[in-house]
Amino acid sequence: MASEQCPVYASFFGLAGSSLAMILTAFGAAYGTTKAGVGIAMMGTFRPDLIMKSLIPVVMAGIIAVYGLVVSVVVSGNMSPGTPYSLFTGMLHLGAGLSVGFTGLAAGYAVGVIGDAGVKGYSLSPRLFVGMVLMLIFAEVLGLYGLIVALILNTKATNEC
């Protein structure tokens, strides 16, 4: 059943892509949540009325984890032990996972640092809120680029053995 184009070990790379998508975006989201969260807690002791609006960086870090989850689900949904799975598809899935993973890691890091500085500045000057949200959106969109590339790669998959 195995052949040159569909070797038995092809699923190793596809599963690696699915896993790395979730793992790397989880690290990015965790960094963003922690960095921004500690800043919000510190800011909240002085201005408790601003905490609810300041949760935006934490929510955006969570969205980055969702990007990784989407790619993981899409990639592992296209794999099954019975159906033929080519090495080409396996490598595509690995690339998809790495693209959303590394961009999510970087985006989560950026969201964390911007959120931390943003909420601290927002507590001192309310005019900074719109600027902080705009910067968070630009950082978030970096993760979205990785998701787009991952989905483009996934659509190219063919399983001709």
Place this chain on the structure above:
Amino acid sequence: MGALGYASSPAAYAVYTVAATIVIGLYLTLTGYGESFDVGSYLLAISPYMWASTGIALAIGLSVVGAAWGIFAVGASILGAGVKAPRITTKNLVSIIFCEAVAIYGIIVAIVFSAKLGAVSTYTAASYFTGYAIFWSGVTVGLCNVACGVAVGLTGSSTALADAHDSQLFVKVLVIGIFGSVIGMFGLIVALLQTGKAPDFKV
């Protein structure tokens, strides 16, 4: 400097590794053994049981690393802040329970995967798929739980300190920890999806 006079910084070790890789690669290529570097046959030569068992071990091991990291971070903050504000000690145990849930995810996954193991006499393509799936699922749930445990732990520590300052802040700052615990849940979902289709090892 190392004991024998070599440079011992991390960058130096990276250079040594790259140099060794290039030397070995050139030796294999120039003596005609270039095809012995074969990733595919390496992946097939390792038994699927090794992949599966390593995955199960990493699932529970790394999840517990994340949970422990979170628990000691929260615990140290509660005990430190509790000197002056002993009222926070019982309420902030909920942050420690969130970190413990991360370890529970790991043990659930490890037990579910260990049910798939069984002794077979020959390996089929499906058994290789199961081995790889359990390995990568275990790595996924393990590393996602490390990230989640650290996030929940550090934000839980901030929750304890904010609560010690003003007890009105507890619920608002706890919400941040709840966002963090969702990350571990995603890792669990991905792990169960990956191995959902993997057949058991059976003769």
